[in-house]
Amino acid sequence: MEVFRTIVSVLSALAVPAIMLFFLVYGAMRKVKVYEVAVEGAKEGFDIAVRIIPYLVLMLVSIAVFRASGAMDVFITLLRPLTDLVGIPADALPMAIMRPLSGSGSLGVMTEIMQTHGTDSFIGVLVSTMYGSTETTFYVIAVYFGAVGIRNTRHALPTGLLADFISFLAAVLFVRVLFGG
Amino acid sequence: MLNHIWLALLVIGILTAAGRDIHDASINAYGNGMPWTLHSPAFDNASAGTRISSDVTIPARELRRHFPGEHFDNDLMLPAELSFQSASEASVTFTLSEESPERLRVMAESAGDETTLRARLARTANGWRADFDAVSLVYLRKITNAAFDMAGTAVTIALGLIGIMALWLGIMRVAEAAGLITVLARAVRPLMSRLFPDVPSDHPAVGAMVMNISANMLGLGNAATPFGLKAMEELNKLNSKSGVATDSMVTFLALNTSCVTLIPATAIAIRAASGSSDPAAIIGTTFLASLTATICAVLLSRLLSKVRAFRWERQEAL
Numbered sequence: 075m076e077v078f079r080t081i082v083s084v085l086s087a088l089a090v091p092a093i094m095l096f097f098l099v100y101g102a103m104r105k106v107k108v109y110e111v112a113v114e115g116a117k118e119g120f121d122i123a124v125r126i127i128p129y130l131v132l133m134l135v136s137i138a139v140f141r142a143s144g145a146m147d148v149f150i151t152l153l154r155p156l157t158d159l160v161g162i163p164a165d166a167l168p169m170a171i172m173r174p175l176s177g178s179g180s181l182g183v184m185t186e187i188m189q190t191h192g193t194d195s196f197i198g199v200l201v202s203t204m205y206g207s208t209e210t211t212f213y214v215i216a217v218y219f220g221a222v223g224i225r226n227t228r229h230a231l232p233t234g235l236l237a238d239f240i241s242f243l244a245a246v247l248f249v250r251v252l253f254g255g
Numbered sequence: 256m257l258n259h260i261w262l263a264l265l266v267i268g269i270l271t272a273a274g275r276d277i278h279d280a281s282i283n284a285y286g287n288g289m290p291w292t293l294h295s296p297a298f299d300n301a302s303a304g305t306r307i308s309s310d311v312t313i314p315a316r317e318l319r320r321h322f323p324g325e326h327f328d329n330d331l332m333l334p335a336e337l338s339f340q341s342a343s344e345a346s347v348t349f350t351l352s353e354e355s356p357e358r359l360r361v362m363a364e365s366a367g368d369e370t371t372l373r374a375r376l377a378r379t380a381n382g383w384r385a386d387f388d389a390v391s392l393v394y395l396r397k398i399t400n401a402a403f404d405m406a407g408t409a410v411t412i413a414l415g416l417i418g419i420m421a422l423w424l425g426i427m428r429v430a431e432a433a434g435l436i437t438v439l440a441r442a443v444r445p446l447m448s449r450l451f452p453d454v455p456s457d458h459p460a461v462g463a464m465v466m467n468i469s470a471n472m473l474g475l476g477n478a479a480t481p482f483g484l485k486a487m488e489e490l491n492k493l494n495s496k497s498g499v500a501t502d503s504m505v506t507f508l509a510l511n512t513s514c515v516t517l518i519p520a521t522a523i524a525i526r527a528a529s530g531s532s533d534p535a536a537i538i539g540t541t542f543l544a545s546l547t548a549t550i551c552a553v554l555l556s557r558l559l560s561k562v563r564a565f566r567w568e569r570q571e572a573l
Contacts, residue, residue, distance in 0.1 A: 083535075086473045086518045093478075094426060101429035108429050115428025119421030122484050123413050131409040135402050136261050139268035142401035143394055148271060174512075175264075185525060193531035202526050203537045206519025207545035209471075209512045215257070218508055219500065221484040222491040225573055226499040227257045229559035230508050236555050237513040241548030248540045 122221050129220025133212055137175050146171060162246055165191065169201045174211040174238045181205070199253050203245045208238050256565075272394035280391060285362055286321025287389040293317075293376070297337050298383050305339040311347065322358045331356065343378035347385065362390050416480065423481035427463070436462030450510075450553065451503045453493065460489030464507055471511065474520035483511060498573025502560050509552035516545040 101108050140146075150167050157167055169187060172180040184205045191197040211234035219227055279285070297309035310332050318327040333355070339345040349372040351363050363372040366388060374385040430436050440447070440461035447464070448456045463486035470479035486507060494501050500508075519541045526534035559565055 089473050089475060090478060097426050097430040097435060100435055101433040104433040106429055106432045111429050111432050112425035116421035116425035118424050120417050123417040123420055127410055127413045130413050131406050134405045134409040136264045138401040138405035139398045140264040142398045143268040143272035144275060145267050145271035181525065185529060188529045193526055193529045194533065199537060202522045203540040203544055206522035206537055206541040207516055208548065209514065211512045214508060214512050218483060218487050222487045224498060224500045226570055228500045228505060228570065229556065229562065229565040230500055230505045231257045231260060233505060233509045233552060233556045233559050234512040237509055237548050237552035240551045241513055241544050244544040244547035245540060248543045252540055
């Protein structure tokens, strides 16, 4: 475990510089006019970012209204029987609901739960695992589909949400096995 | 599906806010129109023109009377600034903290600043009385502000992507021109052609997707997004129906939202900041949970694409 940890942390520190170096030097060796070509590619960055704006605004506003209204508490009460049944602890429930909706929101929820229950407690480890093991589904859908003007997302959202749910169940299972509680 | 959930979030939000406000009004949750009896040593020095900083005590009995449904066992002492207009009239500004009662903080927030709460004081036969401004429609105002704030924030987020996008797309273009992306795509052909049967195995989309997934695994969110968006652009070139997501796009997105994570960088940083004795303890559980989710996500994206309403043949180009 310790070796694995060292390897991944070295990898993550090394990754960006290594990729830059390798790509650019390889390009130069293949006689690519690196700077000229890079600038050409970089121009796209602006277009894509601007294209995302309408998708992101509408998605985030809807989620912000939901959060500010306090509907989350109502949701937690409604979902409680279901999640009790499958074994997600009640204390971690706010995290499960917030995680797919909002990155900054779930970061807040994680910090708050860790403060209440202790960072290294079962619940503390569980919520940080939940935070780390999935992305903010609604945000990813808005940004990725927004960048290419996709409005009919078909089964993307149900797939993402079901995968999030499975990820939470798996988090409960593995944290229970490895940390007890 | 997204249409319904998007609308549901908005409607549920607005209705919940309205419902809470109606409930609060019906029980007079903020004690509107009911004067408060307060105590403070500063009241002994009441004279015109006096300004004084002092603690003001709100008795538990008063808190219970004004905030129905809440429990208070102890008197509340708040630091305050008092300014006397005469021996029997004053204005007071309370300073609230995180520990102050929720309803008091809501009252302060609805007056503009969540840490300061103002009231008018008057001397009566039974001691000093305070009147606060009436508070109403708290949640409806809150969602209105949240909507406007977030509309601005969303633009900031999108514009914030410009720099990092430009950097990585520039580097990516060099790799593409050098033929590196094709080499990369060929190396992972066996796996990728199974995951994305509709994408030719030497297509530039494959290289971008591999870069995106690798960056995600290493917790390099900043690099992952540009590669991911590049991959979406390439996938969209293979799309015959504009505005409609292809099977490959959905599978790619499923891989992204549940991505196998070797280093949950943000979660580890927060754990370290919260004083964990072993911040990286979650690496193992995160890896296993995200691996499980990723496998299921790919299977689900296949399975759900067969559902009648989601079938490719039933979609029309926008």
